[in-house]
Amino acid sequence: MRNKPGMFYRRGVLALVLSGLMSVGAQAALVMDATRYVFKGDQPAISVTVENTADRLFGGQVWLDNITEKDTRPSLVATPSFFKVEGGARQVFRVIKASEHVPEDRESVYWLNLQDIPPAMEGSGISVAMRTKVKVFYRPASLVSGRAKAEEQLKTEKRGDRTVLKNPTPYVFVIGSLMDAKGRVQTLTTAQQEALTLFLPQAELDVTGLDIKKVSALTDLGSLVDYTIDAKA
Numbered sequence: 001m002r003n004k005p006g007m008f009y010r011r012g013v014l015a016l017v018l019s020g021l022m023s024v025g026a027q028a029a030l031v032m033d034a035t036r037y038v039f040k041g042d043q044p045a046i047s048v049t050v051e052n053t054a055d056r057l058f059g060g061q062v063w064l065d066n067i068t069e070k071d072t073r074p075s076l077v078a079t080p081s082f083f084k085v086e087g088g089a090r091q092v093f094r095v096i097k098a099s100e101h102v103p104e105d106r107e108s109v110y111w112l113n114l115q116d117i118p119p120a121m122e123g124s125g126i127s128v129a130m131r132t133k134v135k136v137f138y139r140p141a142s143l144v145s146g147r148a149k150a151e152e153q154l155k156t157e158k159r160g161d162r163t164v165l166k167n168p169t170p171y172v173f174v175i176g177s178l179m180d181a182k183g184r185v186q187t188l189t190t191a192q193q194e195a196l197t198l199f200l201p202q203a204e205l206d207v208t209g210l211d212i213k214k215v216s217a218l219t220d221l222g223s224l225v226d227y228t229i230d231a232k233a
Contacts, residue, residue: 028130029054029116030085035134037095037112038220039076041104041141045094048078050114052085059084059117062093064136067109068172068200075102076110076136095136104140106170106201112136143170151175151217151227156207165205165212173199174218180211183226 033049052058062078069075077098085091095112102108114132139147151173155166167173175196178186188196188210195205216224 028114028132029058029118030060030114030132032112032114032132032134034222036218036222037134037136039095039136039138040144041139042144045096046136047092047094048112050083050085050091050093052087052089052091055087057084057086057119059119060091061113061115061117063113064095065111065113067111067135067198069101069103069108071101073101074098075108076138078112102138102140104142107140107143107172108138109172109198110136110138137172139171147171147220149227151215151225152229154215154227154229156212156229161208162206163208163210163212165207167199167201167203170201172201173215175199175215176218176224177216178207178210178212179214179216179226181213183214186210186212 029052031051031053033051037046037048039046048062050060050062060083062081064074064076064078066072066075075098076095078093078095080093083091083093111133112135116130118129150169150171153169154173155168157164157166165178173196178188178196180186186207192205192207195203199205212229214226214228216226219225
């Protein structure tokens with residue numbers, strides 16, 4: 001099967017997007033069951049399964065950090081925060097809301113950290129603790145029903161001799177590529193690519209000189225889907 005034009009470029013962009021979603025130690029013993037999680041506010045919690053890929057017992061510690069919120073207090077917490085997993089076994093923990101400071105008018109993003117706690121080595125051996133982190137997207141209950149195809153609400157706007165891409169929605173988008181009406185991928189700078197890996201509510205990006213009619217963005221399940229946007233430029 002022949003590759004479509006721009007396929008190799010989009011694969012490279014997808015790799016950049018996924019690298020922004022997940023930072024995993026190459027030899028981490030404890031592995032989570034997904035590379036991203038969506039916490040819908042109409043549910044009391046989400047469950048995460050951790051597998052111990054080693055052949056010996058490991059301890060684990062989990063916690064969440066704010067990414068988009070200025071409040072440093074923990075908005076979401078993991079429970080249990082400490083646990084032990086036998087070699088080849090699994091452990092399930094939950095992520096729950098910890099406070100009323102979680103924004104309910106827009107999506108928020110958090111780092112979910114998983115720290116290996118290796119057993120003590122005998123003799124002169126050295127134990128190396130690896131950390132994995134993935135993103136958790138919190139979607140308020142009032143925004144759950146409106147999320148489908150929300151990417152189509154993205155807009156381009158002319159401002160004199162400049163063009164900006166705007167996110168007028170309350171949702172966070174993870175955008176892999178920008179395309180013209182025929183699906184041809186536009187060449188982006190590294191800074192533009194990084195900005196699009198977390199295109200936050202009300203965010204704007206200078207895209208002067210680009211022909212943008214479509215975007216390719218990650219779904220909740222982590223697959224890339226193309227959307228035609230509200231392009232005014």
